[in-house]
Amino acid sequence: MSEQHYPITAKMCMTKDVGTHGNLFGGIMMGWLDEAGAIFARTWTGEMHVVTVKFTEIVFKKPVKVGEIVRFEACAPKVGRTSITFDILGLVREELVVRTTCTFVALDDDGHAKMVQAVDPPPPAVSR
Numbered sequence: 001m002s003e004q005h006y007p008i009t010a011k012m013c014m015t016k017d018v019g020t021h022g023n024l025f026g027g028i029m030m031g032w033l034d035e036a037g038a039i040f041a042r043t044w045t046g047e048m049h050v051v052t053v054k055f056t057e058i059v060f061k062k063p064v065k066v067g068e069i070v071r072f073e074a075c076a077p078k079v080g081r082t083s084i085t086f087d088i089l090g091l092v093r094e095e096l097v098v099r100t101t102c103t104f105v106a107l108d109d110d111g112h113a114k115m116v117q118a119v120d121p122p123p124p125a126v127s128r
């Protein structure tokens, strides 16, 4: 069964991003996932201020090498009262290199959680 995926952003692995094995540092990837998550949470809810409240396990499936471009896609978004939870996939060409699930919360001007709803119409998706 196909699933709706929402393209978010892309990052290129540079020499400054790799360690002694020539693989992308996990911490750099985690930063990319957090940024991609914030972009998607803002896009999906139309909210200006969102914060990360949770990342579940991050699975690094394949190494990323210098020069490779990681495309980030979201899927399975679930909007709560003040939060949105979704999966993020990182792909190099069509191969899955990383996968996680995260939750972001929208904040009001006082820094308190505020109610959210999904934008209508939703951002464009691709079927996989």
Ligand SMILES: CC(C)(COP(=O)(O)OP(=O)(O)OC[C@H]1O[C@@H](n2cnc3c(N)ncnc32)[C@H](O)[C@@H]1OP(=O)(O)O)[C@@H](O)C(=O)NCCC(=O)NCCS
Binding pocket: 051, 052, 053, 054, 079, 080, 081, 082, 083, 084, 103, 105, 111, 112, 113
């Ligand atoms: C996000 C934050 C405002 C939530 O505050 P809070 O007092 O826990 O607010 P609430 O209890 O009303 O929870 C708000 C939402 O977060 C969700 N949430 C809170 N803790 C969670 C957790 N551990 N896992 C998943 N969702 C969680 C709640 O389910 C709720 O979602 P819902 O309204 O859709 O049901 C607060 O925890 C915070 O400021 N955290 C720091 C955020 C931050 O700085 N992130 C960057 C990290 S460097």
